[in-house]
Amino acid sequence: MMTTKTKTTIHKIGNFVGQEVTLQGWLANSRSSGSVQFLMIRDGTGFIQGIVAKNELLPEVFQLAHSLNQESSLEVTGIVREEKRAPGGYELTIKNLKLIGSSENYPITPKEHGIDFLMENRHLWFRSQRQQAILKIRHEIIKAIRDYLDSQGFVLVDAPILTPSACEGTTNLFEVQYFEDKAYLTQSGQLYMEAAAMALGKVYCFGPTFRAEKSKTRRHLTEFWMVEPEMAFCHLEDSLQTQEGMVSFIVSRVLENRKKELEYLKRDISKLEKIIPPFPRISYDESLEILKKKGLNPVWGNDFGGTDETILTEQFEKPIFVTHFPMACKAFYMKQDPVRPELAVCADLLAPEGYGEIIGGGQREEDLGLLEARMERMKMEKEPYQWYLDLRRFGTVPHGGFGLGIERTVSWICGLEHVREAIPFARTLYRIYP
Numbered sequence: 190m191m192t193t194k195t196k197t198t199i200h201k202i203g204n205f206v207g208q209e210v211t212l213q214g215w216l217a218n219s220r221s222s223g224s225v226q227f228l229m230i231r232d233g234t235g236f237i238q239g240i241v242a243k244n245e246l247l248p249e250v251f252q253l254a255h256s257l258n259q260e261s262s263l264e265v266t267g268i269v270r271e272e273k274r275a276p277g278g279y280e281l282t283i284k285n286l287k288l289i290g291s292s293e294n295y296p297i298t299p300k301e302h303g304i305d306f307l308m309e310n311r312h313l314w315f316r317s318q319r320q321q322a323i324l325k326i327r328h329e330i331i332k333a334i335r336d337y338l339d340s341q342g343f344v345l346v347d348a349p350i351l352t353p354s355a356c357e358g359t360t361n362l363f364e365v366q367y368f369e370d371k372a373y374l375t376q377s378g379q380l381y382m383e384a385a386a387m388a389l390g391k392v393y394c395f396g397p398t399f400r401a402e403k404s405k406t407r408r409h410l411t412e413f414w415m416v417e418p419e420m421a422f423c424h425l426e427d428s429l430q431t432q433e434g435m436v437s438f439i440v441s442r443v444l445e446n447r448k449k450e451l452e453y454l455k456r457d458i459s460k461l462e463k464i465i466p467p468f469p470r471i472s473y474d475e476s477l478e479i480l481k482k483k484g485l486n487p488v489w490g491n492d493f494g495g496t497d498e499t500i501l502t503e504q505f506e507k508p509i510f511v512t513h514f515p516m517a518c519k520a521f522y523m524k525q526d527p528v529r530p531e532l533a534v535c536a537d538l539l540a541p542e543g544y545g546e547i548i549g550g551g552q553r554e555e556d557l558g559l560l561e562a563r564m565e566r567m568k569m570e571k572e573p574y575q576w577y578l579d580l581r582r583f584g585t586v587p588h589g590g591f592g593l594g595i596e597r598t599v600s601w602i603c604g605l606e607h608v609r610e611a612i613p614f615a616r617t618l619y620r621i622y623p
Protein backbone atom coordinates (compact mmCIF):
# COMPACT_ATOMS: atom_id res chain seq x y z
CA MET A 190 0.00 0.00 0.00
CA MET A 191 1.27 3.46 -0.80
CA THR A 192 1.48 5.82 2.17
CA THR A 193 1.02 9.56 1.92
CA LYS A 194 2.46 12.04 4.42
CA THR A 195 -0.08 14.57 5.60
CA LYS A 196 -0.09 17.36 8.16
CA THR A 197 -3.09 17.01 10.45
CA THR A 198 -4.40 17.57 13.97
CA ILE A 199 -5.14 15.03 16.70
CA HIS A 200 -8.87 15.65 16.46
CA LYS A 201 -8.87 14.44 12.84
CA ILE A 202 -6.34 11.65 13.19
CA GLY A 203 -8.99 8.92 12.81
CA ASN A 204 -9.17 9.72 9.10
CA PHE A 205 -5.58 8.56 8.63
CA VAL A 206 -5.38 5.05 10.08
CA GLY A 207 -2.42 3.20 8.57
CA GLN A 208 -1.04 6.37 7.02
CA GLU A 209 1.91 8.55 7.86
CA VAL A 210 0.99 11.96 9.29
CA THR A 211 2.76 14.95 10.81
CA LEU A 212 1.51 16.64 13.99
CA GLN A 213 2.68 19.82 15.68
CA GLY A 214 2.17 20.21 19.40
CA TRP A 215 3.63 20.02 22.87
CA LEU A 216 4.79 17.23 25.12
CA ALA A 217 2.23 16.89 27.91
CA ASN A 218 4.25 14.15 29.62
CA SER A 219 6.34 11.15 28.88
CA ARG A 220 7.48 7.85 30.34
CA SER A 221 10.07 5.36 29.31
CA SER A 222 10.48 1.61 29.60
CA GLY A 223 14.04 1.12 28.41
CA SER A 224 13.89 0.60 24.69
CA VAL A 225 10.42 2.17 24.25
CA GLN A 226 9.31 5.69 25.13
CA PHE A 227 5.75 6.90 25.39
CA LEU A 228 5.19 10.56 24.56
CA MET A 229 1.83 12.10 25.42
CA ILE A 230 1.42 14.82 22.80
CA ARG A 231 -1.22 17.53 22.80
CA ASP A 232 -2.03 20.07 20.09
CA GLY A 233 -5.09 21.89 21.42
CA THR A 234 -7.50 19.64 19.56
CA GLY A 235 -6.70 16.57 21.65
CA PHE A 236 -4.14 14.26 23.20
CA ILE A 237 -2.42 11.27 21.60
CA GLN A 238 0.25 8.84 22.73
CA GLY A 239 3.28 8.56 20.50
CA ILE A 240 5.38 5.38 20.65
CA VAL A 241 9.12 5.73 20.13
CA ALA A 242 10.83 2.35 19.70
CA LYS A 243 14.63 2.27 19.87
CA ASN A 244 15.14 -0.43 17.25
CA GLU A 245 12.94 1.27 14.65
CA LEU A 246 14.56 4.72 14.61
CA LEU A 247 17.82 6.51 14.05
CA PRO A 248 19.76 6.61 17.33
CA GLU A 249 19.74 10.42 17.41
CA VAL A 250 15.94 10.54 17.09
CA PHE A 251 15.57 8.09 19.97
CA GLN A 252 18.07 10.15 22.00
CA LEU A 253 16.14 13.37 21.27
CA ALA A 254 12.85 11.78 22.38
CA HIS A 255 14.55 10.68 25.56
CA SER A 256 15.83 14.17 26.34
CA LEU A 257 12.51 16.01 25.80
CA ASN A 258 11.08 17.83 28.80
CA GLN A 259 7.44 18.49 29.64
CA GLU A 260 5.97 21.25 27.42
CA SER A 261 8.70 21.14 24.77
CA SER A 262 7.11 22.03 21.45
CA LEU A 263 7.68 19.56 18.66
CA GLU A 264 6.80 18.21 15.27
CA VAL A 265 6.34 14.47 14.99
CA THR A 266 5.82 12.22 12.01
CA GLY A 267 4.45 8.73 12.42
CA ILE A 268 1.99 6.04 11.43
CA VAL A 269 -1.54 6.22 12.87
CA ARG A 270 -2.74 3.03 14.59
CA GLU A 271 -6.13 2.23 15.96
CA GLU A 272 -5.83 1.43 19.68
CA LYS A 273 -9.07 0.78 21.56
CA ARG A 274 -7.46 1.29 24.98
CA ALA A 275 -5.96 4.71 24.12
CA PRO A 276 -7.88 7.79 25.34
CA GLY A 277 -8.77 9.05 21.87
CA GLY A 278 -8.84 5.58 20.28
CA TYR A 279 -5.56 6.05 18.33
CA GLU A 280 -1.80 5.90 18.77
CA LEU A 281 1.07 7.16 16.71
CA THR A 282 4.13 5.03 15.94
CA ILE A 283 6.73 7.75 15.66
CA LYS A 284 9.15 7.70 12.74
CA ASN A 285 10.67 11.13 13.12
CA LEU A 286 10.75 13.93 15.63
CA LYS A 287 11.81 17.57 15.52
CA LEU A 288 12.25 19.83 18.54
CA ILE A 289 10.80 23.31 17.95
CA GLY A 290 11.14 24.99 21.37
CA SER A 291 12.76 23.51 24.46
CA SER A 292 11.21 23.74 27.93
CA GLU A 293 13.31 23.69 31.10
CA ASN A 294 11.82 23.26 34.57
CA TYR A 295 8.17 23.67 33.60
CA PRO A 296 6.58 24.74 36.89
CA ILE A 297 3.33 22.77 36.67
CA THR A 298 4.23 19.12 37.09
CA PRO A 299 1.82 16.16 37.19
CA LYS A 300 1.82 16.34 41.03
CA GLU A 301 -0.86 18.28 42.95
CA HIS A 302 -0.44 22.06 43.22
CA GLY A 303 -2.24 24.58 45.45
CA ILE A 304 -4.80 26.90 43.90
CA ASP A 305 -2.76 30.09 44.54
CA PHE A 306 0.21 28.61 42.72
CA LEU A 307 -2.00 27.57 39.81
CA MET A 308 -3.66 30.99 39.58
CA GLU A 309 -0.22 32.65 39.65
CA ASN A 310 0.66 30.42 36.69
CA ARG A 311 -2.69 30.75 34.96
CA HIS A 312 -0.98 31.44 31.63
CA LEU A 313 0.51 27.92 31.80
CA TRP A 314 -2.24 26.19 33.80
CA PHE A 315 -4.39 26.73 30.73
CA ARG A 316 -2.54 23.91 29.04
CA SER A 317 -3.94 21.24 31.35
CA GLN A 318 -6.65 18.96 30.04
CA ARG A 319 -9.09 20.18 32.70
CA GLN A 320 -8.65 23.85 31.81
CA GLN A 321 -8.89 23.09 28.11
CA ALA A 322 -12.19 21.29 28.73
CA ILE A 323 -13.58 24.29 30.63
CA LEU A 324 -12.46 26.76 27.95
CA LYS A 325 -14.09 24.66 25.23
CA ILE A 326 -17.36 24.46 27.15
CA ARG A 327 -17.26 28.22 27.74
CA HIS A 328 -16.91 28.73 24.00
CA GLU A 329 -19.82 26.35 23.36
CA ILE A 330 -22.01 28.23 25.85
CA ILE A 331 -21.28 31.63 24.29
CA LYS A 332 -21.91 30.29 20.81
CA ALA A 333 -25.19 28.69 21.94
CA ILE A 334 -26.37 31.98 23.48
CA ARG A 335 -25.68 33.87 20.29
CA ASP A 336 -27.22 31.21 18.07
CA TYR A 337 -30.33 31.13 20.26
CA LEU A 338 -30.85 34.89 20.37
CA ASP A 339 -30.06 35.31 16.68
CA SER A 340 -32.61 32.60 15.82
CA GLN A 341 -35.22 34.47 17.86
CA GLY A 342 -34.72 37.67 15.89
CA PHE A 343 -32.54 39.60 18.37
CA VAL A 344 -30.05 42.12 16.97
CA LEU A 345 -26.59 42.32 18.57
CA VAL A 346 -25.89 45.89 19.70
CA ASP A 347 -22.62 46.62 21.49
CA ALA A 348 -22.80 48.70 24.68
CA PRO A 349 -20.02 51.09 25.74
CA ILE A 350 -17.45 50.09 28.37
CA LEU A 351 -16.74 53.65 29.55
CA THR A 352 -19.89 55.18 31.02
CA PRO A 353 -20.80 58.48 32.65
CA SER A 354 -23.15 56.98 35.27
CA ALA A 355 -24.07 53.89 37.28
CA CYS A 356 -26.60 51.23 36.28
CA GLU A 357 -26.50 48.94 39.31
CA GLY A 358 -25.88 51.37 42.19
CA THR A 359 -22.79 53.29 43.19
CA THR A 360 -21.23 50.98 45.81
CA ASN A 361 -19.12 48.87 43.43
CA LEU A 362 -18.16 51.28 40.65
CA PHE A 363 -14.67 51.32 39.16
CA GLU A 364 -13.79 54.94 38.54
CA VAL A 365 -11.39 55.94 35.80
CA GLN A 366 -9.90 59.28 34.84
CA TYR A 367 -11.51 60.52 31.62
CA PHE A 368 -9.41 63.52 30.56
CA GLU A 369 -10.63 66.31 32.87
CA ASP A 370 -13.58 64.22 33.99
CA LYS A 371 -14.48 61.03 35.77
CA ALA A 372 -15.96 58.00 34.05
CA TYR A 373 -16.84 54.49 35.21
CA LEU A 374 -16.25 51.04 33.81
CA THR A 375 -19.65 49.66 32.89
CA GLN A 376 -21.53 47.52 35.42
CA SER A 377 -24.12 46.53 32.83
CA GLY A 378 -25.09 47.51 29.29
CA GLN A 379 -28.79 47.43 30.16
CA LEU A 380 -29.61 51.15 30.03
CA TYR A 381 -28.11 51.32 26.53
CA MET A 382 -30.00 48.20 25.48
CA GLU A 383 -33.24 49.93 26.54
CA ALA A 384 -32.41 52.69 24.08
CA ALA A 385 -31.55 50.11 21.40
CA ALA A 386 -34.78 48.14 22.02
CA MET A 387 -36.78 51.30 21.26
CA ALA A 388 -35.01 51.37 17.89
CA LEU A 389 -34.84 47.68 16.97
CA GLY A 390 -37.38 45.85 19.14
CA LYS A 391 -35.33 42.87 20.34
CA VAL A 392 -31.64 43.43 21.03
CA TYR A 393 -28.78 42.09 23.11
CA CYS A 394 -25.30 43.06 24.11
CA PHE A 395 -22.53 40.74 25.09
CA GLY A 396 -19.37 41.97 26.72
CA PRO A 397 -17.28 42.41 29.82
CA THR A 398 -18.76 44.20 32.82
CA PHE A 399 -16.99 45.45 35.93
CA ARG A 400 -17.83 45.62 39.61
CA ALA A 401 -15.50 46.55 42.42
CA GLU A 402 -16.72 43.63 44.52
CA LYS A 403 -15.03 43.71 47.90
CA SER A 404 -16.51 40.33 48.76
CA LYS A 405 -14.36 37.26 48.38
CA THR A 406 -16.86 34.57 47.43
CA ARG A 407 -16.77 31.70 44.96
CA ARG A 408 -19.34 33.52 42.82
CA HIS A 409 -17.85 37.02 42.46
CA LEU A 410 -15.37 38.41 39.99
CA THR A 411 -14.51 42.08 39.49
CA GLU A 412 -14.57 41.61 35.70
CA PHE A 413 -17.14 39.22 34.27
CA TRP A 414 -18.96 38.69 30.98
CA MET A 415 -22.65 39.21 30.65
CA VAL A 416 -25.21 38.76 27.88
CA GLU A 417 -28.09 41.22 28.18
CA PRO A 418 -31.17 40.79 25.98
CA GLU A 419 -33.75 43.58 26.04
CA MET A 420 -37.20 43.59 24.44
CA ALA A 421 -39.72 46.32 23.66
CA PHE A 422 -43.41 45.53 24.30
CA CYS A 423 -42.32 42.87 26.77
CA HIS A 424 -43.90 41.80 30.03
CA LEU A 425 -42.23 39.75 32.74
CA GLU A 426 -43.67 36.43 31.57
CA ASP A 427 -42.36 37.01 28.00
CA SER A 428 -38.90 37.56 29.42
CA LEU A 429 -39.07 34.43 31.61
CA GLN A 430 -39.97 32.33 28.57
CA THR A 431 -37.00 33.70 26.65
CA GLN A 432 -34.77 32.91 29.65
CA GLU A 433 -35.87 29.30 30.10
CA GLY A 434 -35.71 28.79 26.33
CA MET A 435 -32.19 30.17 26.18
CA VAL A 436 -30.84 28.38 29.26
CA SER A 437 -32.22 24.98 28.24
CA PHE A 438 -30.88 25.51 24.72
CA ILE A 439 -27.41 26.24 26.10
CA VAL A 440 -27.43 23.07 28.20
CA SER A 441 -28.67 20.90 25.34
CA ARG A 442 -25.96 22.26 23.01
CA VAL A 443 -23.23 21.52 25.54
CA LEU A 444 -24.62 18.00 26.03
CA GLU A 445 -24.68 17.55 22.27
CA ASN A 446 -21.23 18.92 21.41
CA ARG A 447 -19.14 18.76 24.58
CA LYS A 448 -20.06 15.52 26.31
CA LYS A 449 -16.43 14.34 26.31
CA GLU A 450 -15.35 17.51 28.11
CA LEU A 451 -18.19 17.18 30.66
CA GLU A 452 -17.14 13.59 31.28
CA TYR A 453 -13.52 14.65 31.72
CA LEU A 454 -14.71 17.14 34.37
CA LYS A 455 -16.69 14.28 35.98
CA ARG A 456 -19.89 16.32 35.65
CA ASP A 457 -23.06 14.43 36.56
CA ILE A 458 -24.67 14.58 33.12
CA SER A 459 -28.01 13.16 34.29
CA LYS A 460 -28.55 16.38 36.26
CA LEU A 461 -28.06 18.51 33.13
CA GLU A 462 -30.41 16.33 31.10
CA LYS A 463 -33.26 17.47 33.36
CA ILE A 464 -32.92 21.14 32.35
CA ILE A 465 -36.05 21.37 30.22
CA PRO A 466 -38.65 24.21 30.27
CA PRO A 467 -40.78 25.29 31.98
CA PHE A 468 -38.78 26.22 35.09
CA PRO A 469 -40.65 26.65 38.39
CA ARG A 470 -41.64 30.19 39.38
CA ILE A 471 -41.91 31.18 43.05
CA SER A 472 -42.39 34.62 44.51
CA TYR A 473 -40.00 36.33 46.90
CA ASP A 474 -42.63 36.02 49.62
CA GLU A 475 -42.96 32.27 49.01
CA SER A 476 -39.17 31.98 49.10
CA LEU A 477 -39.09 33.53 52.58
CA GLU A 478 -41.60 30.92 53.73
CA ILE A 479 -39.36 28.13 52.39
CA LEU A 480 -36.31 29.62 54.13
CA LYS A 481 -38.21 29.93 57.42
CA LYS A 482 -39.31 26.28 57.20
CA LYS A 483 -35.64 25.35 56.77
CA GLY A 484 -34.83 27.11 60.03
CA LEU A 485 -33.44 30.39 58.64
CA ASN A 486 -34.44 33.86 59.78
CA PRO A 487 -34.81 35.90 56.58
CA VAL A 488 -35.75 39.58 56.89
CA TRP A 489 -38.35 40.87 54.41
CA GLY A 490 -36.72 43.52 52.24
CA ASN A 491 -33.23 42.01 52.11
CA ASP A 492 -31.73 40.44 49.00
CA PHE A 493 -30.69 36.78 49.23
CA GLY A 494 -27.22 35.69 50.13
CA GLY A 495 -25.42 32.66 48.72
CA THR A 496 -26.64 30.36 51.49
CA ASP A 497 -30.28 31.41 51.00
CA GLU A 498 -29.98 30.69 47.27
CA THR A 499 -28.45 27.27 47.86
CA ILE A 500 -31.19 26.28 50.30
CA LEU A 501 -33.95 27.60 48.03
CA THR A 502 -32.80 25.53 45.08
CA GLU A 503 -32.22 22.32 47.04
CA GLN A 504 -35.70 20.93 46.50
CA PHE A 505 -35.71 21.59 42.74
CA GLU A 506 -33.96 19.76 39.91
CA LYS A 507 -34.31 22.68 37.49
CA PRO A 508 -33.32 26.32 37.75
CA ILE A 509 -36.02 28.35 39.52
CA PHE A 510 -37.32 31.86 38.99
CA VAL A 511 -37.77 33.94 42.12
CA THR A 512 -40.09 36.81 41.20
CA HIS A 513 -41.33 40.07 42.75
CA PHE A 514 -38.53 41.12 45.07
CA PRO A 515 -39.02 44.12 47.35
CA MET A 516 -38.27 47.36 45.53
CA ALA A 517 -35.91 48.28 48.36
CA CYS A 518 -33.28 45.69 47.39
CA LYS A 519 -33.37 46.30 43.64
CA ALA A 520 -31.99 48.91 41.23
CA PHE A 521 -33.67 52.23 40.45
CA TYR A 522 -34.96 51.24 37.00
CA MET A 523 -37.20 48.38 38.17
CA LYS A 524 -40.91 48.64 37.35
CA GLN A 525 -43.07 48.79 40.44
CA ASP A 526 -45.89 46.29 40.77
CA PRO A 527 -49.21 48.06 40.02
CA VAL A 528 -51.01 46.11 42.77
CA ARG A 529 -48.29 46.01 45.41
CA PRO A 530 -46.06 49.07 44.79
CA GLU A 531 -43.54 47.86 47.39
CA LEU A 532 -42.63 45.04 44.96
CA ALA A 533 -40.64 45.11 41.70
CA VAL A 534 -41.83 43.30 38.58
CA CYS A 535 -38.61 41.34 38.34
CA ALA A 536 -37.09 37.88 38.57
CA ASP A 537 -33.78 36.22 39.33
CA LEU A 538 -32.99 32.80 37.93
CA LEU A 539 -31.25 30.54 40.44
CA ALA A 540 -29.29 27.56 39.14
CA PRO A 541 -29.69 24.16 40.79
CA GLU A 542 -27.09 22.36 42.93
CA GLY A 543 -26.14 25.47 44.87
CA TYR A 544 -24.76 27.52 41.95
CA GLY A 545 -26.88 30.52 42.86
CA GLU A 546 -28.16 33.43 40.77
CA ILE A 547 -27.18 33.17 37.12
CA ILE A 548 -29.69 35.71 35.77
CA GLY A 549 -31.07 38.99 37.07
CA GLY A 550 -33.78 40.82 35.17
CA GLY A 551 -37.26 42.23 35.00
CA GLN A 552 -39.53 44.87 33.59
CA ARG A 553 -38.27 48.45 33.53
CA GLU A 554 -40.26 51.40 34.83
CA GLU A 555 -41.69 52.90 31.64
CA ASP A 556 -43.56 55.75 33.35
CA LEU A 557 -41.56 58.99 33.40
CA GLY A 558 -43.23 60.40 36.53
CA LEU A 559 -42.78 57.24 38.59
CA LEU A 560 -39.17 56.84 37.48
CA GLU A 561 -38.26 60.45 38.28
CA ALA A 562 -39.95 60.20 41.67
CA ARG A 563 -37.95 57.07 42.49
CA MET A 564 -34.67 58.70 41.45
CA GLU A 565 -35.47 61.62 43.72
CA ARG A 566 -36.26 59.31 46.65
CA MET A 567 -32.95 57.52 46.05
CA LYS A 568 -31.19 60.93 45.94
CA MET A 569 -29.82 60.19 42.46
CA GLU A 570 -28.46 62.99 40.30
CA LYS A 571 -30.81 63.23 37.33
CA GLU A 572 -28.53 65.13 34.99
CA PRO A 573 -26.43 62.15 33.79
CA TYR A 574 -29.63 60.18 33.10
CA GLN A 575 -31.44 62.70 30.91
CA TRP A 576 -30.86 60.56 27.83
CA TYR A 577 -32.34 57.58 29.70
CA LEU A 578 -35.39 59.59 30.75
CA ASP A 579 -35.84 60.62 27.10
CA LEU A 580 -36.76 56.99 26.38
CA ARG A 581 -39.85 57.61 28.55
CA ARG A 582 -40.51 61.00 26.96
CA PHE A 583 -40.56 59.82 23.36
CA GLY A 584 -42.86 56.86 22.81
CA THR A 585 -42.39 54.84 25.97
CA VAL A 586 -43.55 51.20 25.97
CA PRO A 587 -43.58 48.35 28.47
CA HIS A 588 -40.20 46.68 28.12
CA GLY A 589 -37.81 44.42 29.91
CA GLY A 590 -34.95 42.01 29.70
CA PHE A 591 -32.29 40.26 31.69
CA GLY A 592 -28.59 39.72 32.20
CA LEU A 593 -27.00 36.28 32.31
CA GLY A 594 -23.56 35.98 33.92
CA ILE A 595 -21.34 33.82 31.70
CA GLU A 596 -18.93 32.66 34.42
CA ARG A 597 -21.66 31.56 36.80
CA THR A 598 -23.32 29.69 33.96
CA VAL A 599 -20.03 28.03 33.01
CA SER A 600 -19.41 27.10 36.67
CA TRP A 601 -22.81 25.50 36.96
CA ILE A 602 -22.67 23.57 33.69
CA CYS A 603 -19.08 22.40 34.29
CA GLY A 604 -19.69 21.75 38.00
CA LEU A 605 -16.84 24.04 39.15
CA GLU A 606 -16.32 25.02 42.75
CA HIS A 607 -15.30 28.59 41.99
CA VAL A 608 -15.91 31.08 39.15
CA ARG A 609 -12.17 31.79 38.87
CA GLU A 610 -11.77 28.68 36.68
CA ALA A 611 -14.68 29.72 34.43
CA ILE A 612 -12.91 32.74 32.88
CA PRO A 613 -9.57 32.71 31.06
CA PHE A 614 -7.88 35.30 33.31
CA ALA A 615 -9.83 35.91 36.51
CA ARG A 616 -9.86 39.33 38.18
CA THR A 617 -10.78 39.26 41.85
CA LEU A 618 -10.24 41.38 44.94
CA TYR A 619 -6.68 40.06 45.35
CA ARG A 620 -5.74 39.12 41.81
CA ILE A 621 -4.92 41.03 38.64
CA TYR A 622 -1.88 38.92 37.60
CA PRO A 623 -1.22 37.42 35.10
Ligand code: 4AD
Pocket residue numbers: 356357376377378379400402408409410411413415417418546547548549550551590591592593594595596597608
Ligand atom coordinates in the same frame (compact mmCIF):
# COMPACT_ATOMS: atom_id res chain seq x y z
O1 4AD B 1 -28.28 40.80 38.74
P1 4AD B 1 -27.35 41.73 38.01
O2 4AD B 1 -26.62 42.72 38.80
O3 4AD B 1 -28.25 42.39 36.89
C1 4AD B 1 -27.88 43.39 36.04
O4 4AD B 1 -26.76 43.83 35.92
C2 4AD B 1 -28.98 43.83 35.13
N1 4AD B 1 -28.67 45.17 34.65
C3 4AD B 1 -29.08 42.84 33.98
C4 4AD B 1 -30.20 43.17 33.03
O5 4AD B 1 -31.35 43.11 33.40
N2 4AD B 1 -29.86 43.53 31.81
O6 4AD B 1 -26.30 40.86 37.20
C5 4AD B 1 -26.73 39.91 36.26
C6 4AD B 1 -25.93 38.62 36.39
C7 4AD B 1 -26.08 37.91 37.72
O7 4AD B 1 -27.24 37.15 37.79
C8 4AD B 1 -24.83 37.07 37.76
O8 4AD B 1 -24.98 35.90 36.97
C9 4AD B 1 -23.81 37.95 37.07
O9 4AD B 1 -24.54 38.87 36.28
N3 4AD B 1 -22.98 38.68 38.05
C10 4AD B 1 -21.72 38.33 38.36
N4 4AD B 1 -20.93 37.33 37.95
C11 4AD B 1 -19.69 37.25 38.45
N5 4AD B 1 -19.19 38.14 39.33
C12 4AD B 1 -19.94 39.18 39.78
N6 4AD B 1 -19.42 40.07 40.61
C13 4AD B 1 -21.28 39.31 39.29
N7 4AD B 1 -22.29 40.20 39.49
C14 4AD B 1 -23.31 39.79 38.73
Ligand code: MG
Pocket residue numbers: 537546548549
Ligand atom coordinates in the same frame (compact mmCIF):
# COMPACT_ATOMS: atom_id res chain seq x y z
MG1 MG C 1 -28.73 40.29 40.66
